[in-house]
Amino acid sequence: MAYANQNHGVFIPYHQLIDPRSLNPPVTFIRGPPIGLINPRPQLVPMGFAYNPEFLIRMEKERSRSLLQLMEGEGLVSSPEEEIKRKNAIEKLKQIVMEWIKRVARECGIQKRYITAASATVLTYGSYGLGVHNSESDIDALCVGPRFANMGEDFFILLHNMLTGRPEVSEVHCVKDAKVPLMRFKLDGISFDLPYAQLKVMSVPENVDILNPYFLRNIDDTSWRSLSGVHANECILQLVPNIEVFQSLLRCVKLWARRRGIYGNLLGFFGGVHLAILVACICQRYPNASLSRLISSFFGTFAFWHWPDPIILQDGMLPLSGSAAEPRSLMPIRLPCRPHEYCHSNITKSTFYRIQEEFIQGHTLTKGLLRPDFDWACLFEPFPYTKKYTRFVKICLSASGQDELGEWVGWVKSRFRSLLVKLEEIQGFCDPNPTEYVDVNVAEPNTVFYWGLQPERSDFLDIKSVKEDFVKSLSNGCQGPTRKITLSVVQASELPKNAQIDSESNKGYMNPNANVNYPIAGG
Numbered sequence: 064m065a066y067a068n069q070n071h072g073v074f075i076p077y078h079q080l081i082d083p084r085s086l087n088p089p090v091t092f093i094r095g096p097p098i099g100l101i102n103p104r105p106q107l108v109p110m111g112f113a114y115n116p117e118f119l120i121r122m123e124k125e126r127s128r129s130l131l132q133l134m135e136g137e138g139l140v141s142s143p144e145e146e147i148k149r150k151n152a153i154e155k156l157k158q159i160v161m162e163w164i165k166r167v168a169r170e171c172g173i174q175k176r177y178i179t180a181a182s183a184t185v186l187t188y189g190s191y192g193l194g195v196h197n198s199e200s201d202i203d204a205l206c207v208g209p210r211f212a213n214m215g216e217d218f219f220i221l222l223h224n225m226l227t228g229r230p231e232v233s234e235v236h237c238v239k240d241a242k243v244p245l246m247r248f249k250l251d252g253i254s255f256d257l258p259y260a261q262l263k264v265m266s267v268p269e270n271v272d273i274l275n276p277y278f279l280r281n282i283d284d285t286s287w288r289s290l291s292g293v294h295a296n297e298c299i300l301q302l303v304p305n306i307e308v309f310q311s312l313l314r315c316v317k318l319w320a321r322r323r324g325i326y327g328n329l330l331g332f333f334g335g336v337h338l339a340i341l342v343a344c345i346c347q348r349y350p351n352a353s354l355s356r357l358i359s360s361f362f363g364t365f366a367f368w369h370w371p372d373p374i375i376l377q378d379g380m381l382p383l384s385g386s387a388a389e390p391r392s393l394m395p396i397r398l399p400c401r402p403h404e405y406c407h408s409n410i411t412k413s414t415f416y417r418i419q420e421e422f423i424q425g426h427t428l429t430k431g432l433l434r435p436d437f438d439w440a441c442l443f444e445p446f447p448y449t450k451k452y453t454r455f456v457k458i459c460l461s462a463s464g465q466d467e468l469g470e471w472v473g474w475v476k477s478r479f480r481s482l483l484v485k486l487e488e489i490q491g492f493c494d495p496n497p498t499e500y501v502d503v504n505v506a507e508p509n510t511v512f513y514w515g516l517q518p519e520r521s522d523f524l525d526i527k528s529v530k531e532d533f534v535k536s537l538s539n540g541c542q543g544p545t546r547k548i549t550l551s552v553v554q555a556s557e558l559p560k561n562a563q564i565d566s567e568s569n570k571g572y573m574n575p576n577a578n579v580n581y582p583i584a585g586g
């Protein structure tokens with residue numbers, strides 16, 4: 064079966080991974096045997112090494128080891144204590160959900176035997192489900208309930224009230240008008256995203272197999288969409304040849320995307336699910352490759368991808384035909400196990416360009432990873448916004464309290480794409496840095512964004528009318544007298560110190576583990 068993925072990809076040949084001039088004695092390249100099935104053409108290999116593949120394997124292993132070490136140094140893997148805290152929080156949530164479903168069963172007056180058997184469950188997915196979370200990540204958990212528990216009253220009212228009544232739960236928000244409606248809250252200080260799926264069964268077993276068609280009969284569209292995250296995770300974990308290697312590569316790629324300012328679906332970049340599928344695609348193509356080889360192949364592949372050819376995991380499904388085969392995204396990525404569905408994407412012309420640029424830079428940096436002077440740190444350098452752009456649009460959101468601010472920022476971010484498209488229309492290009500800053504000169508709790516504007520364009524930007532248009536698009540949302548938004552154009556020199564990351568000392572600024580005085584990681 065032919066997949067678009069197989070048509071064009073780049074397997075970096077050894078003579079590019081290593082610089083022969085740097086070796087002593089100098090090495091010449093000869094035509095070597097073909098490597099694997101993926102690249103059946105003979106490739107150039109350093110003379111002498113052709114008969115000593117252990118040398119190259121050793122070097123690759125060493126690079127993989129140093130990359131893992133760098134990841135550990137970044138604090139990306141949470142401690143055993145944190146893991147226990149998360150597990151306990153999930154257990155507590157499961158207990159609350161069980162209490163809830165018994166109450167719903169009693170209140171809706173179903174037969175006694177059904178009340179006794181009534182059960183609902185919680186399934187984790189997202190980065191936690193894939194095992195690539197860190198101490199700052201949220202836990203994405205799907206509440207799966209039976210046919211007699213509906214979303215409108217039982218989930219968004221009764222369960223909501225039960226959660227707000229618990230001392231260990233705080234900051235409960237309902238996000239009802241999203242494609243995947245959910246409740247967002249903190250339990251024992253850990254952030255949770257909790258959507259709901261209603262199955263047409265009387266009781267949902269704790270470890271319900273949501274790939275089993277029996278449980279998927281006649282479910283409504285919203286439940287289907289809510290289930291898609293759990294589906295995607297399960298499929299990805301089933302399809303990758305080595306889960307541990309997949310997890311390591313995904314952690315690296317997520318750190319790279321955050322540092323380079325291209326992480327965050329709401330800002331028009333990649334979200335966690337997009338990167339998980341791109342990484343799984345590379346793991347499938349090179350099942351036996353080392354971590355270091357995989358990361359260079361990741362960049363080598365996507366730097367030359369013929370977008371909008373879609374990224375499709377090899378999951379045995381037929382390629383799409385007809386209208387279902389026409390995803391509207393500039394960088395379409397298909398959800399695995401879902402023949403007609405693509406990941407939702409907010410990519411615009413500007414963010415497409417930024418992502419492309421970063422893929423190419425990643426490729427340039429990692430194609431020489433076997434060179435003696437190679438250092439992984441160069442790949443994770445923060446994107447130097449104040450060097451690249453002279454003018455920025457400053458977006459300041461404020462509210463009377465931190466809790467209210469969270470809700471306000473969430474609402475505005477969900478509408479950011481229209482602002483980005485408008486700025487793009489007027490200025491030709493706009494780079495929406497996903498990092499969230501705090502303006503210490505504003506009295507109320509606030510969150511600030513600085514979006515880079517095209518350097519060559521010195522055209523006057525009527526920011527007042529841009530703001531008016533944008534505010535109109537926010538109209539029905541959770542605006543109020545205490546929720547403010549201001550837009551202004553500022554010079555690079557007016558950015559706060561921690562946004563001016565041209566110096567070594569500010570390297571940690573996009574680290575999601577950074578202190579809250581520093582910008583909060585975009586997501």
Ligand SMILES: Nc1ncnc2c1ncn2[C@@H]1O[C@H](COP(=O)(O)OP(=O)(O)OP(=O)(O)O)[C@@H](O)[C@H]1O
Binds near residue numbers: 335406407
């Ligand atoms: N744009 C999207 N299209 C399809 N599914 C999505 C999309 N955004 C989120 N999801 C689903 O919701 C899950 C959780 O999303 P979330 O934004 O929390 O990302 P994540 O992968 O958990 O990464 P992070 O560590 O940043 O939280 C994803 O794994 C995916 O299954």
Ligand SMILES: [Mg+2]
Binds near residue numbers: 190191200201335
């Ligand atoms: Mg998440």
Ligand SMILES: [Mg+2]
Binds near residue numbers: 189201202203256
């Ligand atoms: Mg989430």
